[in-house]
Amino acid sequence: MDISSDPCVDFYQYACGGWLANHPIPPDRSSWGRFDELEERNLEILHGILEQAAVPTPDRDPVSQKLGDYYAACMDVDQIDARGLAPLEPALERNAQIEAKPDLLGEIIRLQLTGVNVFFLFSSTNDEKNSQRMIATVDQGGLGLPDRDYYFKTDAASARLRAKYVAHIARMFELTGESAARAEADANAVMGVETELARGALDLVARREPQKIYHKMTVAELVSLCPAIAWPKFFAGLGAPPFETLDISEPNFFRTIESVLVQTPLEDLKAYLRWQYIHAEARYLPKAFDEENFAFFGSTLNGISMQQPRWKRCVEDTDWALGEALGQKFLRASFGEQGRQRTLDLVRQIEQAMETDLKTVEWMNPATREQALKKLAAVRSKIGYPEKWRDYSALVVRRDDALGNFDRAAEFEIHHAIGKIGTPVDPDEWGMTPPTVNAYYDLLMNDINFPAGILQPPFLDGRAGNPADYAALGGLIGHELTHGFDDEGRMFDAQGNLNNWWTAKDAKAFETRAQCLVDEYSKFRTQDGMAVNGKLTLGENTADNGGLRLAWMAFLRAQDGAKADPNARFSDAQKFFLGWGQIWCQHRTAEAGRLQIDTDQHAPDRFRVNGVVSNMPEFQKAFGCRVGQPMVRHPACRVW
Numbered sequence: 276m277d278i279s280s281d282p283c284v285d286f287y288q289y290a291c292g293g294w295l296a297n298h299p300i301p302p303d304r305s306s307w308g309r310f311d312e313l314e315e316r317n318l319e320i321l322h323g324i325l326e327q328a329a330v331p332t333p334d335r336d337p338v339s340q341k342l343g344d345y346y347a348a349c350m351d352v353d354q355i356d357a358r359g360l361a362p363l364e365p366a367l368e369r370n371a372q373i374e375a376k377p378d379l380l381g382e383i384i385r386l387q388l389t390g391v392n393v394f395f396l397f398s399s400t401n402d403e404k405n406s407q408r409m410i411a412t413v414d415q416g417g418l419g420l421p422d423r424d425y426y427f428k429t430d431a432a433s434a435r436l437r438a439k440y441v442a443h444i445a446r447m448f449e450l451t452g453e454s455a456a457r458a459e460a461d462a463n464a465v466m467g468v469e470t471e472l473a474r475g476a477l478d479l480v481a482r483r484e485p486q487k488i489y490h491k492m493t494v495a496e497l498v499s500l501c502p503a504i505a506w507p508k509f510f511a512g513l514g515a516p517p518f519e520t521l522d523i524s525e526p527n528f529f530r531t532i533e534s535v536l537v538q539t540p541l542e543d544l545k546a547y548l549r550w551q552y553i554h555a556e557a558r559y560l561p562k563a564f565d566e567e568n569f570a571f572f573g574s575t576l577n578g579i580s581m582q583q584p585r586w587k588r589c590v591e592d593t594d595w596a597l598g599e600a601l602g603q604k605f606l607r608a609s610f611g612e613q614g615r616q617r618t619l620d621l622v623r624q625i626e627q628a629m630e631t632d633l634k635t636v637e638w639m640n641p642a643t644r645e646q647a648l649k650k651l652a653a654v655r656s657k658i659g660y661p662e663k664w665r666d667y668s669a670l671v672v673r674r675d676d677a678l679g680n681f682d683r684a685a686e687f688e689i690h691h692a693i694g695k696i697g698t699p700v701d702p703d704e705w706g707m708t709p710p711t712v713n714a715y716y717d718l719l720m721n722d723i724n725f726p727a728g729i730l731q732p733p734f735l736d737g738r739a740g741n742p743a744d745y746a747a748l749g750g751l752i753g754h755e756l757t758h759g760f761d762d763e764g765r766m767f768d769a770q771g772n773l774n775n776w777w778t779a780k781d782a783k784a785f786e787t788r789a790q791c792l793v794d795e796y797s798k799f800r801t802q803d804g805m806a807v808n809g810k811l812t813l814g815e816n817t818a819d820n821g822g823l824r825l826a827w828m829a830f831l832r833a834q835d836g837a838k839a840d841p842n843a844r845f846s847d848a849q850k851f852f853l854g855w856g857q858i859w860c861q862h863r864t865a866e867a868g869r870l871q872i873d874t875d876q877h878a879p880d881r882f883r884v885n886g887v888v889s890n891m892p893e894f895q896k897a898f899g900c901r902v903g904q905p906m907v908r909h910p911a912c913r914v915w
Contacts (some may be wrong), residue, residue, distance in 0.1 A: 283899070
């Protein structure tokens with residue numbers, strides 16, 4: 276804490292100032308906060324597991340052998356360097372032999388099978404109008420910069436970043452043996468292709484409107500949008516099961532792909548495919564590729580001064596490739612049933628608070644209220660880990676083939692995803708691995724998910740009645756639950772279907788209250804003057820404000836009748852709000868801060884704290900704040 280600061284002027288500084296002063300950003304990070312501290316502890320646990328699994332003892336079980344060999348291959352940089360360009364050569368040779376545009380299809384299929392989303396993304400998802408069934412989906416993709424707007428912003432910093440990106444692409448091409456002149460020409464060609472693709476893409480704010488990214492159409496209609504791709508051959512080449520309809524998230528984007536494929540010279544398209552593959556595989560190529568990749572995406576884009584130790588990156592990669600196998604071992608080392616039960620208890624309390632809120636909120640009419648309560652009652656909680664585990668026995672892992680392991684793991688995931696097309700949704704499947712320090716609400720499943728990785732201090736202390744637990748973990752539970760009723764989540768019903776269950780009057784009342792949050796957060800400015808995008812961050816801001824209010828309601832109910840300690844330095848109410856403030860203590864590099872403002876649906880941490888407490892009279896009472904002070908917003912914003 277920074278007790279010299281006034282909590283009614285800047286509560287974030289009051290709650291986090293001491294931590295910020297004593298915890299600078301490590302040189303291998305673009306940010307450093309309480310989430311990162313926990314992630315680092317989890318990485319150390321996983322590191323120990325994988326180092327042990329990598330020892331080729333005779334008694335290693337098959338799962339340990341697969342985990343250990345994947346990690347060991349990733350760590351063997353001497354072998355990666357010794358192999359040189361050999362792993363790239365088959366792809367480069369195939370690319371060189373393409374003589375006509377129809378021949379691009381084979382390489383597009385091969386790249387998509389290794390997880391390289393050239394031109395677009397193909398996968399499966401819940402059908403938004405029939406959420407219990409899986410449907411094929413195609414969506415925008417194929418860009419190298421973080422978002423479509425990076426290709427068009429006219430400020431000097433954006434222009435410099437684009438120039439550095441082109442120079443980076445050229446250097447990567449040179450590492451494959453291209454001459455400097457050809458590499459420069461190819462890099463400019465890549466930038467041209469990506470810019471034209473970006474021109475047809477929706478921006479991040481528009482993509483928050485579910486109706487704009489759901490278009491159920493036939494395969495024949497997709498062919499009419501983009502005949503330059505032989506879609507039936509593409510789907511068959513990936514091994515997709517037969518289907519007649521799919522979700523074309525953004526039809527205009529596929530018209531753009533058609534234009535790009537027809538109008539762009541063949542050699543430019545080939546350069547684009549080469550770049551996308553080289554970029555995706557950089558970590559498993561010789562050191563010069565890895566370092567050049569970090570120079571742009573780590574240093575230039577995120578302001579990181581030193582690349583992470585190889586072991587950390589290889590631990591993360593193994594978690595990506597074999598996450599549920601590694602997760603089972605993580606659970607045995609770090610997670611007990613006590614933490615799971617405590618979380619379930621908190622979930623029940625937060626759900627009770629939301630039920631009370633929905634029953635009493637004054638602006639909602641009975642018809643809408645009834646549907647809201649049905650949706651809340653249908654929310655499913657998944658805590659800690661999956662009830663059934665993924666089977667990785669079909670994934671081939673070789674101790675001497677790091678890049679091949681990566682490609683095969685990507686193909687394993689692709690086949691897993693597209694194999695679900697046309698099948699019933701599996702309600703037990705998770706979207707995060709057990710060690711992950713995060714949580715999420717799935718609007719198509721109507722469930723909240725809390726991996727074991729986050730169910731530890733500072734989010735879960737475990738002491739019954741601990742005010743900080745209610746604010747930290749309880750606030751996060753409320754946050755995820757509120758996502759079901761934010762500007763995006765409210766468009767989906769109790770079964771996860773895109774279905775307008777709101778009366779026109781209630782929808783208008785919601786939008787008016789949501790606009791208050793848009794206006795509030797849009798006035799926040801970072802230290803270098805960048806404005807928060809209140810529309811982009813609306814869902815997260817709604818969830819933060821609603822979630823902490825639900826946690827407060829649950830906390831009051833749990834504390835009912837409890838006697839205050841007259842000798843305590845802070846009241847229980849103050850401890851509650853400090854518990855919320857202190858989970859968001861975080862530094863970011865200037866570059867990472869700008870990237871967050873441009874692309875992240877979460878507001879910077881200072882505003883996640885101050886924006887919420889300034890809307891809560893309960894906070895103002897706890898700290899004795901006066902009307903007119905910054906942490907007393909008038910009129911206060913409240914949706915839930």
